[in-house]
Amino acid sequence: MDTVAVINQKGGVGKTTTTVNLGVALAGLGKSVLLVDLDPQANLGTHLGVDVMDGKTIYDVLVHDVKLKDVIRETPESGVSVVPSNLDLSAAEMELVSMVGRETLLRDALEVLDKGSPGHYDVVLLDCPPSLGVLTINALTASRQVLVPLQAEFFALQGMAKLTEIISLVQRRLNPDVELTGIVACKVDRRTKLTQEVLDEVRRFFGDRLLETVIRPNVKLAEAPSHGQSVLSYAPDSNGAVDYRRLAREWAGIPLET
Amino acid sequence: MDTVAVINQKGGVGKTTTTVNLGVALAGLGKSVLLVDLDPQANLGTHLGVDVMDGKTIYDVLVHDVKLKDVIRETPESGVSVVPSNLDLSAAEMELVSMVGRETLLRDALEVLDKGSPGHYDVVLLDCPPSLGVLTINALTASRQVLVPLQAEFFALQGMAKLTEIISLVQRRLNPDVELTGIVACKVDRRTKLTQEVLDEVRRFFGDRLLETVIRPNVKLAEAPSHGQSVLSYAPDSNGAVDYRRLAREWAGIPLET
Numbered sequence: 001m002d003t004v005a006v007i008n009q010k011g012g013v014g015k016t017t018t019t020v021n022l023g024v025a026l027a028g029l030g031k032s033v034l035l036v037d038l039d040p041q042a043n044l045g046t047h048l049g050v051d052v053m054d055g056k057t058i059y060d061v062l063v064h065d066v067k068l069k070d071v072i073r074e075t076p077e078s079g080v081s082v083v084p085s086n087l088d089l090s091a092a093e094m095e096l097v098s099m100v101g102r103e104t105l106l107r108d109a110l111e112v113l114d115k116g117s118p119g120h121y122d123v124v125l126l127d128c129p130p131s132l133g134v135l136t137i138n139a140l141t142a143s144r145q146v147l148v149p150l151q152a153e154f155f156a157l158q159g160m161a162k163l164t165e166i167i168s169l170v171q172r173r174l175n176p177d178v179e180l181t182g183i184v185a186c187k188v189d190r191r192t193k194l195t196q197e198v199l200d201e202v203r204r205f206f207g208d209r210l211l212e213t214v215i216r217p218n219v220k221l222a223e224a225p226s227h228g229q230s231v232l233s234y235a236p237d238s239n240g241a242v243d244y245r246r247l248a249r250e251w252a253g254i255p256l257e258t
Numbered sequence: 259m260d261t262v263a264v265i266n267q268k269g270g271v272g273k274t275t276t277t278v279n280l281g282v283a284l285a286g287l288g289k290s291v292l293l294v295d296l297d298p299q300a301n302l303g304t305h306l307g308v309d310v311m312d313g314k315t316i317y318d319v320l321v322h323d324v325k326l327k328d329v330i331r332e333t334p335e336s337g338v339s340v341v342p343s344n345l346d347l348s349a350a351e352m353e354l355v356s357m358v359g360r361e362t363l364l365r366d367a368l369e370v371l372d373k374g375s376p377g378h379y380d381v382v383l384l385d386c387p388p389s390l391g392v393l394t395i396n397a398l399t400a401s402r403q404v405l406v407p408l409q410a411e412f413f414a415l416q417g418m419a420k421l422t423e424i425i426s427l428v429q430r431r432l433n434p435d436v437e438l439t440g441i442v443a444c445k446v447d448r449r450t451k452l453t454q455e456v457l458d459e460v461r462r463f464f465g466d467r468l469l470e471t472v473i474r475p476n477v478k479l480a481e482a483p484s485h486g487q488s489v490l491s492y493a494p495d496s497n498g499a500v501d502y503r504r505l506a507r508e509w510a511g512i513p514l515e516t
């Protein structure tokens with residue numbers, strides 16, 4: 001079971017959009033995929049039409065010791081299941097802070113899931129909130145890989161410096177296996193000067209961890225959530241669908257088509 | 259001293275961009291303006307060329323009882339001063355949680371500032387992080403007005419429901435004077451269907467609290483931070499500058515030009 005944390009404390013860069021569409025595209029390559037929403041905004045569940053107001057969620061797993069297998073929901077996308085969050089999760093940040101072992105709650109819950117049904121899920125993607133608090137630390141402690149969606153904006157570089165600092169802190173103290181595996185540039189409009197400048201800087205610092213695939217701006221990506229679908233189902237021939245299928249191949253190590 | 263919290267837990271919608279450019283535009287109308295950064299990302303200070311790695315910040319005010327007047331920095335924009343944050347502020351969320359009176363620290367610090375130099379600042383804008391944690395609660399407790407930058411996206415409406423819930427919670431328990439005064443639509447591209455649908459919904463729920471002025475997408479707004487300036491200084495004739503000057507007039511109750 002490969003667990004990947006999708007993280008960037010900068011808001012609105014495409015974390016949820018990437019978690020949903022990369023997840024569905026990986027399922028399209030035959031992988032069995034679990035998506036976990038760690039963001040109190042609960043956008044991931046809503047994006048796939050899951051009712052986040054009803055039933056148990058990740059909140060119950062972290063705070064009330066409910067098992068992950070009892071909160072997993074099916075989605076309209078075949079091969080993709082979801083653990084929704086709900087708005088109570090923002091209270092969880094405060095509740096978790098004083099709990100012993102607060103940083104390893106998610107890791108332990110995923111271990112129980114994997115032991116209970118070994119090999120059931122090939123890939124687990126963790127959608128993180130736009131912060132570096134205890135929920136994001138839980139994701140880093142539970143993952144071996146980190147995927148960073150990045151918008152080519154001026155603030156991106158300042159954010160990356162802090163994020164790499166936090167990742168190495170977690171590596172030293174909680175999870176020696178976690179590492180920043182890839183950065184995917186989102187909403188990339190190659191025509192603007194600022195975009196090229198920022199991507200050149202990111203490539204200078206991170207080398208080939210900046211993935212080859214970029215995600216172009218595409219209104220179908222913004223429309224798909226209101227239909228409760230991934231872009232791959234909502235508009236399979238759109239730029240958004242093409243880009244996320246390509247990202248899935250690159251992430252899975254399959255040679256890219258031209 | 260009018261204190262306004264600029265809030266939206268949805269990330270990347272234009273909170274920092276609005277705080278900086280509305281602030282500078284209000285100074286252009288003759289007001290003396292203080293901008294306070296409550297976001298650990300520290301984007302506000304960076305946007306105005308302030309060195310956030312050096313010297314004391316809002317972190318010291320909230321956690322070490324330093325006075326606000328000792329952390330205020332001047333900026334290149336006349337009539338605008340800034341209280342920067344720094345990356346340590348993300349640790350503050352955890353440190354503050356167990357402190358008594360943790361929600362009123364900012365209100366008390368602003369009261370001391372106002373008593374020390376009455377009438378020195380006409381307007382204080384508080385730039386909030388993309389979350390509803392203890393820093394945002396501090397902003398709501400310290401303010402009478404709330405300005406919500408909103409991107410016309412599917413997730414916007416779900417977020418507004420939770421935000422109005424939190425505002426009424428703070429009204430009941432901590433600050434009876436706080437209210438949602440205005441919503442400003444940012445990055446509005448009137449040509450897309452999704453945009454019109456979302457703005458129609460927002461107008462249905464919030465009526466004339468949805469401000470008349472909208473902020474159009476404008477690359478100058480994204481470029482200005484890399485020059486350490488507001489868009490009003492960087493590109494005074496751009497759509498971004500025109501829109502934020504108009505927003506300032508609407509916010510200050512000055513009749514709008516055509």
Ligand SMILES: Nc1ncnc2c1ncn2[C@@H]1O[C@H](COP(=O)(O)OP(=O)(O)OP(=O)(O)O)[C@@H](O)[C@H]1O
Pocket residue numbers: 010011012013014015016017018039043128129130186187188215216217218219221222223267268269270388411412413
């Ligand atoms: N490539 C793209 N083209 C067009 N719109 C996009 C693209 N990627 C994301 N979006 C839209 O941009 C907005 C922000 O994306 P998203 O919500 O996925 O970001 P996020 O990083 O998860 O935000 P948050 O920090 O609030 O969790 C959404 O409205 C989404 O539909």
Ligand SMILES: Nc1ncnc2c1ncn2[C@@H]1O[C@H](COP(=O)(O)OP(=O)(O)OP(=O)(O)O)[C@@H](O)[C@H]1O
Pocket residue numbers: 009010011012130153154155268269270271272273274275276297299301386387388444445446473474475476477479480481
């Ligand atoms: N009207 C606009 N046109 C073009 N770009 C914009 C506009 N408003 C904001 N931006 C850009 O969009 C990005 C997000 O804006 P900003 O950082 O102000 O949002 P935020 O809500 O403060 O984000 P966070 O939730 O991370 O604090 C920035 O790169 C900014 O330069």
Ligand SMILES: [Mg+2]
Pocket residue numbers: 015016017039043128
């Ligand atoms: Mg998200």
Ligand SMILES: [Mg+2]
Pocket residue numbers: 273274275297301386
């Ligand atoms: Mg901001």
